Amino acid sequence: MGKLQHILVVPVPAQGHVMPLMEFSNQLVNRGLKITFVNMESIHNKIASKLQDHPKEDKEDSRIHLVSIPERDPDPGKYVEYISETMSLHLEKLVKKFNESDDEKIDYIIADAFLGNVLEVAKKFGINGGAFFPASLGYLALILHFSKLIEAGDIDVKGNPLKDEDIKLPVGMPAKSTIDLLWCFWDEPTMQETMLSFTFNVHKSTKAAKWILCNSSYELEPSSHDLIPNILTVGPLLPRERLGQPKGQLMPEDSTCLAWLDHQPAQSVIYVAFGTTVHFTQSQFNELLHGLELVNGPLLWVVRAGLTDEVSTPYLDGFKNRLAQRGKIVDWAPQSKVLAHPSIACFITHCGWNSTMDGLSNGVPLLCWPYIADQALNENYICDNMKVGLRFKKYENGIITRSEIQTKVQELLGDEGIRSRANKLEDVIKTSTSECGSSSKNIEDFINSFKL
DSSP, X not given: OOOOOEEEEEOOSSHHHHHHHHHHHHHHHHTTOEEEEEEEHHHHHHHHXXXXXSOHHHHHTOOEEEEEEOOOOOOTTOHHHHHHHHHHHHHHHHHHHHTXXXXXXXXXXXXXXXXXXXXXXXXXXXXXXXXXXXXXXXXXXXXXXXXXXHHTTSBXXXXXXXXXXXXXXXXXXXXXXXXXXGGGSOSOHHHHHHHHHHHHXXXXXXXXXXXXXXXXXXXXXXXXXXXSTTEEEOOOOXXXXXXXXXOOOOXXXXXXXXXXXXXXXXXXXXXXXOTTTOOBOHHHHHHHHHHHHHSOSOEEEEOOTTSBTTSSOHHHHHHHHHHTTTEEEESOOOHHHHHTSTTEEEEEEOOOHHHHHHHHTTTOOEEEOOOSTTHHHHHHIIIIISOOEEEOOOOGGGOOOHHHHHHHHHHXXXXXXXXXXXXXXXXXXXXXXXXXXXXXXXXXXXXXXTOO
């Protein structure tokens, strides 16, 4: 048996980035490639610990080698530079080490597009590289359109809006106001600089890459697809259970909610989850809590640590007791399994791309509550382009009120047109990710482009 092609995979150390790249790695392994998956130590330990639940013989079948690199707390405002430089530095050492052996020699490097410098390391060693973009084609097209926005006078070189009007974007991309651009989404300057740094990193990565691999499909975003050169859509990369193969899920999952869902009527449960980074003010959290109490019907709510400053409030404890008759609160849920359950009626979501695809791949209508980065753009796709969900209206001080929550849940559940369109999108996603679908064919084409 000849040497397996050896691919080095490098994600941004965050769950929304690790998960799709790990799923992509599992698909490459199942097609006969060998993967070394590089994580910062804290992320590596979480993934490796989950593998200990499987028997040794299952682990030996996996051709994904998990490697950790040391880390430290970065200086405030320097997170992007820190992870890019840290990953690049240690990646160079890893490549040198692996290349000492013909059997372990690195044949290709796949790096998260947000890392920027990593593919420059690949070039240094004469290794071809692919830039992996974990979000939508529309988001990628917007980032790559950055220089043209500067030329048009819509933004300055720091991404600050120069006009309070809709920017002119190519046909097929959701309309965006300059005040909502991803790097201008916050009043906080440090966060603006962080998002702008990520934007420049994507430019750098895509220029250095032979291929841009995107966690979407042509059928979902044909217009945006045609705007991006060297693009291969390989998604949506939805989590699948495989014995002995690592998952990108970093949070401990409470699977007791699945048994609880088994006892609920079909399409009755409102599922509420806001990902790993959303943080509510106490006033907004209280409105959310009261709003969910006003909603009729069964409720499954993920309340993780850090969702607000005071999660263990007396009122929340009382709400848990009152909810016991018709709902359940968990620290974290096995989301893909939850959304595939027939009892789910709708999903109140922060509109992260992974969560959006989790919902739509199961035909679940969405209620949109975006927080950072691409989430406002995804909300536009969901509500305006795909028409498979509704957005909440913000009132004084940007608060979404309890009555608005109650009203929009009732409106969504009563709209059969939204559910019908969501079901059609479910079919589109299943087709593109099927064995003969466009994304599956693109994965094969990608492998054939470098596999001997």
